[in-house]
Amino acid sequence: KSISxxxxxxxxxxxxxxxxxSIAAVVIIxxxxxxxxxxxxYRAWLPVSQIKDLAKLQLxxxxxxxxxxxRVDGDLLVQFIILRLQNMKPARYExxxxxxxxxxxDALKKPxxxxxxxxxxxxxxxxxxxLVVYVIPESSSLLPEDVNVYIGxxxxxLVRISAQMRVGKTLEQLxxxxxxxxxxxxxxxxxxxxxxxxxxxxxxxxxxxxxESIADSMRAFKSSPGYEITFSLLNPDPKSHQLHWDIExxxxxxxxxxxxxxxxxxxxxxxxxTLYYTMLGVTPRFDSSLEAYTLNADSxxxxxxxxxxxxxxxxxxxxxxxxxxxYVPDIRHSPLYIHDHRKQEVPSNAFHSPRWGGIMxxxxxxxxxxxxxxxxxxxxxxxxxMGVFLxxxxxLLGVQSxxxxxxxxVAPCGSTGLADWxxxxxxxxxxxxxxxxxxxxxxxxxxxxxxxxxxxxxxNIAQQVSSAVTSLQLAMAELEVGNLGFALQYSKxxxxxxxxxxxxxxxxxxLYFPDDQKFAIYIPLFLPMCVPILLxxxxxxSEVRQRRREKQAKKE
Amino acid sequence: xxxxxxxxxxxxxxxANSINIEVCTSRFWFNYRHVANTLSVxxxxxxxxxxxxxxxxxxxxxxxxxxxxxxxxxxxSHKNMELNxxxxxxxxxxRGYEVTVENFLRVLTGRLPPSTPRxxxxxxxxxxxxxxxxxxxxxxxxxxxxxxxxxxxxxxxDAFEQMWQKRRYNELLFIIDTCQGASMYExxxxxxxxxxxxxxVGEDSLSHQPDLAIGVHLMDRYTFYMxxxxxxxxxxxxxxxxxxxxxxxxxxxxxxxxxxxxxxLRDPGSVLITDFFGSVRxxxxxxxxxxxxxxxxxxxxxxxxxxxxxxxYSYADQLPVSEIIxxxxxxxxxxxxxxxxxxxWTLILLVFFKTYGIKHLKHIF
Numbered sequence: 001k002s003i004s005x006x007x008x009x010x011x012x013x014x015x016x017x018x019x020x021x022s023i024a025a026v027v028i029i030x031x032x033x034x035x036x037x038x039x040x041x042y043r044a045w046l047p048v049s050q051i052k053d054l055a056k057l058q059l060x061x062x063x064x065x066x067x068x069x070x071r072v073d074g075d076l077l078v079q080f081i082i083l084r085l086q087n088m089k090p091a092r093y094e095x096x097x098x099x100x101x102x103x104x105x106d107a108l109k110k111p112x113x114x115x116x117x118x119x120x121x122x123x124x125x126x127x128x129x130x131l132v133v134y135v136i137p138e139s140s141s142l143l144p145e146d147v148n149v150y151i152g153x154x155x156x157x158l159v160r161i162s163a164q165m166r167v168g169k170t171l172e173q174l175x176x177x178x179x180x181x182x183x184x185x186x187x188x189x190x191x192x193x194x195x196x197x198x199x200x201x202x203x204x205x206x207x208x209x210x211x212e213s214i215a216d217s218m219r220a221f222k223s224s225p226g227y228e229i230t231f232s233l234l235n236p237d238p239k240s241h242q243l244h245w246d247i248e249x250x251x252x253x254x255x256x257x258x259x260x261x262x263x264x265x266x267x268x269x270x271x272x273x274t275l276y277y278t279m280l281g282v283t284p285r286f287d288s289s290l291e292a293y294t295l296n297a298d299s300x301x302x303x304x305x306x307x308x309x310x311x312x313x314x315x316x317x318x319x320x321x322x323x324x325x326x327y328v329p330d331i332r333h334s335p336l337y338i339h340d341h342r343k344q345e346v347p348s349n350a351f352h353s354p355r356w357g358g359i360m361x362x363x364x365x366x367x368x369x370x371x372x373x374x375x376x377x378x379x380x381x382x383x384x385x386m387g388v389f390l391x392x393x394x395x396l397l398g399v400q401s402x403x404x405x406x407x408x409x410v411a412p413c414g415s416t417g418l419a420d421w422x423x424x425x426x427x428x429x430x431x432x433x434x435x436x437x438x439x440x441x442x443x444x445x446x447x448x449x450x451x452x453x454x455x456x457x458x459x460n461i462a463q464q465v466s467s468a469v470t471s472l473q474l475a476m477a478e479l480e481v482g483n484l485g486f487a488l489q490y491s492k493x494x495x496x497x498x499x500x501x502x503x504x505x506x507x508x509x510x511l512y513f514p515d516d517q518k519f520a521i522y523i524p525l526f527l528p529m530c531v532p533i534l535l536x537x538x539x540x541x542s543e544v545r546q547r548r549r550e551k552q553a554k555k556e
Numbered sequence: 557x558x559x560x561x562x563x564x565x566x567x568x569x570x571x572a573n574s575i576n577i578e579v580c581t582s583r584f585w586f587n588y589r590h591v592a593n594t595l596s597v598x599x600x601x602x603x604x605x606x607x608x609x610x611x612x613x614x615x616x617x618x619x620x621x622x623x624x625x626x627x628x629x630x631x632x633s634h635k636n637m638e639l640n641x642x643x644x645x646x647x648x649x650x651r652g653y654e655v656t657v658e659n660f661l662r663v664l665t666g667r668l669p670p671s672t673p674r675x676x677x678x679x680x681x682x683x684x685x686x687x688x689x690x691x692x693x694x695x696x697x698x699x700x701x702x703x704x705x706x707x708x709x710x711x712x713x714d715a716f717e718q719m720w721q722k723r724r725y726n727e728l729l730f731i732i733d734t735c736q737g738a739s740m741y742e743x744x745x746x747x748x749x750x751x752x753x754x755x756x757v758g759e760d761s762l763s764h765q766p767d768l769a770i771g772v773h774l775m776d777r778y779t780f781y782m783x784x785x786x787x788x789x790x791x792x793x794x795x796x797x798x799x800x801x802x803x804x805x806x807x808x809x810x811x812x813x814x815x816x817x818x819x820x821l822r823d824p825g826s827v828l829i830t831d832f833f834g835s836v837r838x839x840x841x842x843x844x845x846x847x848x849x850x851x852x853x854x855x856x857x858x859x860x861x862x863x864x865x866x867x868x869y870s871y872a873d874q875l876p877v878s879e880i881i882x883x884x885x886x887x888x889x890x891x892x893x894x895x896x897x898x899x900x901w902t903l904i905l906l907v908f909f910k911t912y913g914i915k916h917l918k919h920i921f
Contacts, residue, residue, distance in 0.1 A: 249852040249853060301837045301838070304839075305606075313674060338841065355573075355681075382852060383849070415848070447721070502722065505668065508665065
């Protein structure tokens with residue numbers, strides 16, 4: 001008796017079942033994890049919890065303030081004051097109180113406040129971020145009659161206490177007079193609530209207190225690791241005027257000291273150019289009463305765009321550019337004056353545009369008579385020009401033009417163009433702005449990478465993020481202690497690392513696949529393989545069930 | 557509502573400059589009208605004062621110097637060749653095959669390699685109003701680039717969200733002139749975006765008129781009527797966005813233009829056209845000047861430094877001219893045969909020995 005070739009022996013069936021089961025096992029145990037791993041996007045680990053902590057952004061700022069009392073009649077009283085003040089609750093400012101040393105006393109006896117300031121500075125150099133306030137008696141002749149506070153070029157202020165500071169008055173009255181005065185000084189010389197809110201305007205939608213603070217916040221450039229400054233001389237009429245300006249020497253003498261002082265904040269690169277046959281886009285009007293041409297304030301806004309097209313820029317970097325233009329009017333439109341809204345002449349004859357730069361009009365018609373031979377050779381007075389440009393540069397970089405409270409006398413900034421306490425203020429607001437921006441960048445990067453699950457996160461990005469987080473934590477710690485220099489440095493490192501991480505070109509590979517495309521790719525690959533396995537599984541299950549039913553039938 | 561209006565007013569005060577991105581995504585001669593669309597918008601915004609440094613212009617193909625152009629070096633936007641929108645003052649930042657989805661997204665998000673020059677970057681900050689104009693062939697949820705790839709509305713929405721996170725714009729106006737253009741702005745979710753499209757989902761945007769001398773359609777209808785509207789705008793005009801929404805009604809355009817303003821903080825009636833299409837500059841008078849009294853320091857002549865800095869520059873060889881002239885063959889290094897050749901020979905040998913048996917091996921070696 002021969003077995004028909006199509007009959008299936010139990011052994012064969014067993015072998016078939018084992019084969020189907022083992023294939024299914026291999027597919028599920030080996031195949032699925034392998035497919036999962038190979039289609040996974042590489043995402044390096046990010047310190048997400050630390051980033052979440054940073055996002056709360058609890059900044060504590062502190063500045064060191066020293067209040068020094070000059071000799072008054074009655075040392076005992078002064079000692080009492082000092083002890084009392086030291087026991088008071090410390091505020092945002094770490095205030096220390098002491099009496100003046102002999103050398104400081106000598107310095108305070110100088111004839112004018114400016115000289116006193118200079119000699120006090122010679123005695124001790126205050127670290128950046130700190131302030132020293134000298135309280136001088138009313139009898140001192142350092143300050144003029146109506147002035148109670150003198151704010152020096154460096155980090156000192158002289159406060160005069162009025163006649164009520166005599167033995168016999170109570171402590172409270174003296175303190176009541178001293179404290180608000182010191183508060184006012186700190187408001188001017190150190191950071192204030194408004195400054196910090198403006199610096200944080202990225203994160204905090206601030207309700208502007210007044211028009212000036214809006215204008216101030218809009219005018220300055222945002223914090224950037226570098227700036228490009230371009231000086232341009234516009235000569236629309238080279239046939240009449242042959243202009244010569246010693247720009248190299250002027251920059252070296254007048255502008256470079258300011259930029260050197262600002263070097264902890266940012267790097268600056270300067271270049272200059274001369275443009276010929278470039279007119280202003282606006283036609284000035286002739287004013288017969290002045291025998292001159294005038295430009296009124298409303299038409300100034302239309303001047304900039306046609307000129308900007310001609311300026312060109314340094315294509316090498318993407319730093320913000322500050323343009324300073326010196327325009328010498330052509331002989332047909334000389335002299336040219338700028339008038340404000342009240343038809344008054346602007347003394348500097350210059351205007352500036354927020355976040356762009358400044359333009360100054362320089363009239364040369366006074367340098368020659370009417371019978372001279374053209375072209376006339378003109379040497380431009382660079383001191384006058386640079387004085388205006390320096391003032392504009394200060395404004396554009398964020399040095400605020402606040403009007404001091406009544407009774408205050410602010411020393412004019414020195415030849416560098418920036419007082420030390422103004423630099424401190426800039427450093428405070430820059431540090432806070434950098435920290436806020438870096439925190440926003442890091443948190444939004446973490447959020448984005450979380451949301452868009454398909455972006456590949458390389459190791460270098462994870463490393464940049466970690467170093468940004470570390471720098472931020474260090475910067476906030478330094479700000480709490482009051483080390484302004486270090487805080488600014490760490491905040492700059494944080495911002496560089498966070499920008500590098502956020503703008504890394506590799507983060508663009510958004511692998512977005514709509515669902516129907518996913519099905520269209522996987523079905524032709526997996527369906528032909530899965531169908532036999534599934535069918536054989538089903539067959540095994542139905543056979544097992546049938547056998548069980550037979551066993552049940554046999555038992556009964 | 558009051559807070560929203562206050563925030564909206566703040567957005568208006570915060571405006572410092574306007575930046576434009578104009579993209580034409582189609583290539584080939586018969587898509588002449590898309591290049592003409594983009595160039596016409598470019599001309600209008602330049603007329604209204606935006607300088608080239610604030611415009612990123614991407615043209616996927618060159619129509620002016622195309623071999624099939626009967627009037628070379630010109631691109632016309634109106635029949636009877638009234639207006640040459642190409643002119644001689646055009647600065648194209650991305651041209652030809654550089655216009656890809658990847659480059660477009662890189663420009664938007666700022667993730668460009670460090671060697672990219674300024675003119676190819678979007679240098680915006682949180683005070684910039686950005687106008688993005690796209691034109692080409694599109695469909696439901698996508699826009700075709702270069703006839704070979706497409707950008708989806710989800711990718712575009714994600715790119716705008718990344719721009720918002722990094723505060724790269726103050727307000728954004730998105731205009732698209734393609735078929736089914738409204739599908740492209742359906743997925744936006746970032747604040748301060750206003751969008752306009754030339755047609756709704758399921759509708760086609762139609763072209764305006766063919767020119768018999770050039771032989772192609774010169775412009776699309778929506779852009780044509782939008783440009784007629786923009787011709788009446790001058791830098792000081794006070795026309796607002798509600799008028800722009802009324803441009804090209806169904807009777808003229810055949811398709812129904814759509815717009816989306818729910819993400820925008822300000823009321824569209826208070827938004828001036830020149831906020832986006834023109835350049836706004838705020839100006840302040842300089843009231844103070846610093847009194848400088850030091851004389852100018854004379855620059856010391858440093859002859860040593862000057863000599864050291866004289867580097868000798870020379871041009872890199874552009875073509876191996878000497879080799880071409882003398883026809884010398886290039887010395888090629890020997891490489892071992894690569895995998896394909898090896899595999900092919902292995903296959904041949906295997907087939908041979910399978911057929912004829914292994915005993916023939918001794919005849920070979």
